Amino acid sequence: MILDHNRNPRNFREIPDATRQVFGRNPLCGDEVTVYVKMKGDVIDDVSFGGRGCAISKASASLMTNAVKGKTRQEAHELFDRFHALVTSSPTAADRPDAKALGRLAVLGGVARFPARVKCATLAWHALENAIQGGATEVSTDDQL
Amino acid sequence: MSTMVRGARSEERGASTWDVERVRKDFPILTTKAHEKPLVYLDNAATSQKPWPVIKALHDFYETSNANVHRGVHWLSEKATALYEGTREKVRAYFNANSTKEIIYTHGTTEGINLVANSYGASLVAGDEIIISELEHHSNIVPWQMLCERTGARLRVAPIDDDGQLLFDAFEQLLTDRTRIVAMAHVSNSLGSVLPVREVIQKAHAAGAVVMLDGAQRAPHHRIDVQALGCDFYVCSGHKMYGPTGAGILYGRQELLDRMPPWMGGGDMIESVSFERTTYAGLPARFEAGTPDIAAVAGLSAALDYMSCLDFDALNAHEHSLMVEASERLAEIPGVRLIGTAKEKAAVVSFVVEGVHAHDVASVLDFNGVAVRAGHHCTQPLMRRMGVTATARASFAMYNTHQEVDALIAGLHDVKRVFSS
Numbered sequence: 001m002i003l004d005h006n007r008n009p010r011n012f013r014e015i016p017d018a019t020r021q022v023f024g025r026n027p028l029c030g031d032e033v034t035v036y037v038k039m040k041g042d043v044i045d046d047v048s049f050g051g052r053g054c055a056i057s058k059a060s061a062s063l064m065t066n067a068v069k070g071k072t073r074q075e076a077h078e079l080f081d082r083f084h085a086l087v088t089s090s091p092t093a094a095d096r097p098d099a100k101a102l103g104r105l106a107v108l109g110g111v112a113r114f115p116a117r118v119k120c121a122t123l124a125w126h127a128l129e130n131a132i133q134g135g136a137t138e139v140s141t142d143d144q145l
Numbered sequence: 146m147s148t149m150v151r152g153a154r155s156e157e158r159g160a161s162t163w164d165v166e167r168v169r170k171d172f173p174i175l176t177t178k179a180h181e182k183p184l185v186y187l188d189n190a191a192t193s194q195k196p197w198p199v200i201k202a203l204h205d206f207y208e209t210s211n212a213n214v215h216r217g218v219h220w221l222s223e224k225a226t227a228l229y230e231g232t233r234e235k236v237r238a239y240f241n242a243n244s245t246k247e248i249i250y251t252h253g254t255t256e257g258i259n260l261v262a263n264s265y266g267a268s269l270v271a272g273d274e275i276i277i278s279e280l281e282h283h284s285n286i287v288p289w290q291m292l293c294e295r296t297g298a299r300l301r302v303a304p305i306d307d308d309g310q311l312l313f314d315a316f317e318q319l320l321t322d323r324t325r326i327v328a329m330a331h332v333s334n335s336l337g338s339v340l341p342v343r344e345v346i347q348k349a350h351a352a353g354a355v356v357m358l359d360g361a362q363r364a365p366h367h368r369i370d371v372q373a374l375g376c377d378f379y380v381c382s383g384h385k386m387y388g389p390t391g392a393g394i395l396y397g398r399q400e401l402l403d404r405m406p407p408w409m410g411g412g413d414m415i416e417s418v419s420f421e422r423t424t425y426a427g428l429p430a431r432f433e434a435g436t437p438d439i440a441a442v443a444g445l446s447a448a449l450d451y452m453s454c455l456d457f458d459a460l461n462a463h464e465h466s467l468m469v470e471a472s473e474r475l476a477e478i479p480g481v482r483l484i485g486t487a488k489e490k491a492a493v494v495s496f497v498v499e500g501v502h503a504h505d506v507a508s509v510l511d512f513n514g515v516a517v518r519a520g521h522h523c524t525q526p527l528m529r530r531m532g533v534t535a536t537a538r539a540s541f542a543m544y545n546t547h548q549e550v551d552a553l554i555a556g557l558h559d560v561k562r563v564f565s566s
Binding site for chain 2 (some may be wrong): 028029030052053054055056077114117120
């Protein structure tokens with residue numbers, strides 16, 4: 001599924017009338033992603049991304065846009081928290097979130113075994129979080145994990 | 146096991162051959178498995194593995210000689226100091242410097258460059274110029290940019306061609322009577338290009354500039370003779386020369402070092418201190434404030450002993466043949482493009498795979514036990530010049546084998562299979 005989303009990323013486009021767009025960068029590998037969101041009240045009406053990156057960062061951004069479309073700010077935030085916990089926790093950790101609750105996002109759970117690649121999977125999420133919470137319009141994976 | 150001459154001579158043909166299997170036995174880590182596969186370590190440009198005499202030297206230092214240097218009058222401190230200063234003489238001899246006063250220990254190449262930029266660079270004024278090349282590592286870009294910000298000096302960049310070779314005429318045109326420093330890599334860490342440093346030094350000196358060479362990628366593979374080169378400063382890292390991390394070398398011509406102000410202040414670099422006035426120690430102590438990484442210097446000593454026994458002609462022939470074979474076989478794989486095709490190249494092969502990010506190439510290779518570096522290799526301007534965002538890089542060392550090139554090529558076929566399915 002990662003390879004499929006890498007080759008045929010969903011929502012890989014600009015939203016010309018986006019409410020906000022946030023540019024994210026991973027200085028380690030030079031990956032760059034811009035996340036666009038169009039809000040309707042408190043709901044994410046449309047979300048998309050552009051940029052360039054490795055298979056994991058592209059697939060993660062693609063899966064993320066599918067997962068959060070139609071969700072409220074709070075729901076998207078909670079999803080991010082669970083996703084973040086999944087990819088940063090040891091596969092045997094007791095408090096590891098239930099992969100089933102994350103649906104398709106769970107395919108990225110495997111990156112937890114490769115600490116060097118975790119930032120690839122979370123880059124687009126950090127950009128989204130800033131976009132919907134009104135944070136900075138540029139984020140770097142150096143600022144957070 | 147002994148550290149006698151490595152690379153037995155094949156008498157019949159008069160040519161030397163490299164006994165790679167014998168060398169491999171000196172490097173304990175090479176029997177490690179990665180993801181249940183034999184480790185194929187092709188990230189030597191980042192850091193080399195360590196032979197057992199180096200590992201043993203670290204152990205022995207802490208077990209038998211650990212004390213601070215230059216301080217105590219006690220027996221153990223004298224022992225540690227003798228080891229530390231004795232290694233300085235070993236380094237002097239290895240690099241053919243004139244005097245041990247010209248050998249400054251650093252933590253590595255980066256610190257060496259920063260020392261030159263901060264100390265020698267303190268004499269620069271607005272309007273002075275510094276020339277670097279387009280293929281430099283960030284560590285040979287940023288310290289000079291910082292110096293320019295402080296002094297108003299100007300950074301000039303000598304361009305390279307599409308193969309990753311210095312455009313010498315363009316470099317020459319940048320040289321003026323305002324040029325104060327030329328700082329250049331001896332060998333490119335990303336592409337492996339060998340720069341024409343003798344000609345660079347000759348022209349720079351004719352223009353009245355001093356030359357600092359970043360030898361991080363050259364010193365692990367060749368004997369460096371700083372006097373024959375004629376450079377003013379030469380910097381390198383012990384950890385890429387089969388030594389431990391934490392000990393690097395800065396060679397500086399004494400005439401220049403004598404006039405340079407200290408960079409870092411602290412213990413061990415002074416002659417006398419009062420609240421009114423401090424006078425500084427002579428060379429080389431003036432540039433070595435604080436407690437150095439003494440254990441790493443002990444390891445460096447063992448690494449230089451090890452390297453002094455190498456048959457460099459046989460070693461270079463071996464590494465060159467690995468580079469050539471890897472380059473040829475990679476180029477045959479559809480969709481694989483070599484980045485950096487200089488005529489004179491060190492054993493570094495950078496490449497991209499069409500449609501596959503370099504990090505994904507490296508992850509699939511890693512599953513096959515093959516360790517390569519992927520990314521911009523701390524040379525973002527060079528990546529931009531070559532029209533790529535990142536490359537995968539295989540870099541070879543004395544213990545790599547042609548079977549390991551096979552593993553790299555097999556891994557690349559796996560990359561192609563995974564990403565075309």
